[in-house]
Amino acid sequence: MKQEMIQFIRNNNQQFVQLRRDLHRIPETAFAEIKTAAYIAAKLREWGYTPQEGIGQTGVVAELQGGAGDGPVLAVRADMDALAVTEQTGLSFASEHPGRMHACGHDSHMAMVLGTAFVLAQFRSHLAGTVKFIFQPSEEQPTGAGAMIDDGVLQNPAPDGIVALHNWPGLPVGQLALSAGPVTGSVDRFQITVSGRGGHGAKPHETVDPVVMASHCVLALQTVVSRLNNPLKPLVLTIGAIHGGEAFNVIPHEVRLTGTVRAADPEVQSQIPAQMKQVLDGVTAAYGGSAQLDYEWGIPSVVNDGPFTEQVEQYLRRWFPPEQVVALPEPSLVGEDYSLFLQNVTGTFFFLGTGDQGGPGLHHPQYSVPEDILSVGVQSFCAIVWEFFSEK
Numbered sequence: 583m584k585q586e587m588i589q590f591i592r593n594n595n596q597q598f599v600q601l602r603r604d605l606h607r608i609p610e611t612a613f614a615e616i617k618t619a620a621y622i623a624a625k626l627r628e629w630g631y632t633p634q635e636g637i638g639q640t641g642v643v644a645e646l647q648g649g650a651g652d653g654p655v656l657a658v659r660a661d662m663d664a665l666a667v668t669e670q671t672g673l674s675f676a677s678e679h680p681g682r683m684h685a686c687g688h689d690s691h692m693a694m695v696l697g698t699a700f701v702l703a704q705f706r707s708h709l710a711g712t713v714k715f716i717f718q719p720s721e722e723q724p725t726g727a728g729a730m731i732d733d734g735v736l737q738n739p740a741p742d743g744i745v746a747l748h749n750w751p752g753l754p755v756g757q758l759a760l761s762a763g764p765v766t767g768s769v770d771r772f773q774i775t776v777s778g779r780g781g782h783g784a785k786p787h788e789t790v791d792p793v794v795m796a797s798h799c800v801l802a803l804q805t806v807v808s809r810l811n812n813p814l815k816p817l818v819l820t821i822g823a824i825h826g827g828e829a830f831n832v833i834p835h836e837v838r839l840t841g842t843v844r845a846a847d848p849e850v851q852s853q854i855p856a857q858m859k860q861v862l863d864g865v866t867a868a869y870g871g872s873a874q875l876d877y878e879w880g881i882p883s884v885v886n887d888g889p890f891t892e893q894v895e896q897y898l899r900r901w902f903p904p905e906q907v908v909a910l911p912e913p914s915l916v917g918e919d920y921s922l923f924l925q926n927v928t929g930t931f932f933f934l935g936t937g938d939q940g941g942p943g944l945h946h947p948q949y950s951v952p953e954d955i956l957s958v959g960v961q962s963f964c965a966i967v968w969e970f971f972s973e974k
């Protein structure tokens with residue numbers, strides 16, 4: 583059956599390309615994926631599915647019950663949203679929505695998962711299990727996964743496993759890369775208020791200058807990364823904005839610093855606020871002021887399950903030549919709210935190469951995935967479903 587399926591995928595490549603191009607034309611941002619959801623649901627219906635719409639606002643879910651007896655439930659997830667970017671690719675199927683673009687390649691993810699739904703529907707009678715196709719809105723915000731989970735996407739039936747992929751510049755075209763453990767970063771944000779005592783710019787000795795204290799804080803906070811945490815565990819602390827003062831000759835009362843923390847390891851992430859607080863308290867106390875830290879936990883990092891990821895790697899090796907399936911060279915600290923699915927279901931997140939770095943990357947107005955990867959994505963999901971069902 584494997585050979586038949588691979589051949590069928592090969593024969594239908596043009597179909598996957600068409601899905602991707604259609605979706606590329608109609609990019610929509612977080613929770614505004616109206617046309618996108620309608621397109622997905624219409625295609626699924628055309629192929630005999632009964633999709634549910636409006637799961638997590640604009641999400642779409644569909645199930646395929648295999649005809650070869652009972653088996654496990656495997657979920658396959660694609661993200662649907664585009665970015666507020668003005669496309670500059672010059673492609674014939676470029677965005678028809680001004681100021682909106684599929685610059686992160688989610689159009690290709692949808693085409694791959696839709697393509698998988700198309701292929702597996704043809705082979706339904708041979709499948710011993712249920713596939714749950716999850717089309718998730720608002721990944722970039724990132725609020726869609728949480729919204730779908732709140733709406734019960736992981737119940738009735740509850741998946742026994744979940745898989746998803748992201749197209750990935752920096753890996754050769756069509757290469758599949760996966761690793762156990764953390765592969766993306768958590769996305770936390772914080773605001774720091776450094777308080778002193780304002781006064782005349784010419785009489786600093788009568789003030790507690792928050793600008794000077796905040797400056798020391800910005801530098802000292804980098805030691806949270808470089809001196810308080812294991813250098814072998816990826817961690818970033820970025821101050822993205824500094825606000826304080828209005829006049830050239832006035833020392834203000836307070837300065838606000840805003841930023842983000844990205845960590846691959848949840849344990850590292852969990853200790854950051856206390857470490858930041860320690861540094862901020864110490865630095866500001868040294869100058870007679872104080873600091874308040876408001877730390878907001880965001881999405882966790884994607885942590886791939888060890889045994890499950892190893893299994894998936896074996897499945898992929900059965901369907902692809904050895905050089906096409908590799909270990910992920912390094913994790914990335916980008917955010918991905920697929921992590922929330924993985925907190926509820928055993929699963930893995932893998933990467934599909936779109937070519938070596940040097941060209942426009944993800945989120946760039948000229949980014950476009952090579953269409954050769956579409957059938958690779960479809961084949962990888964089909965391989966995982968088929969082997970997962972065969973083994974159980």
Ligand code: NI
Nearest residue numbers: 686687688748
């Ligand atoms: Ni993305």
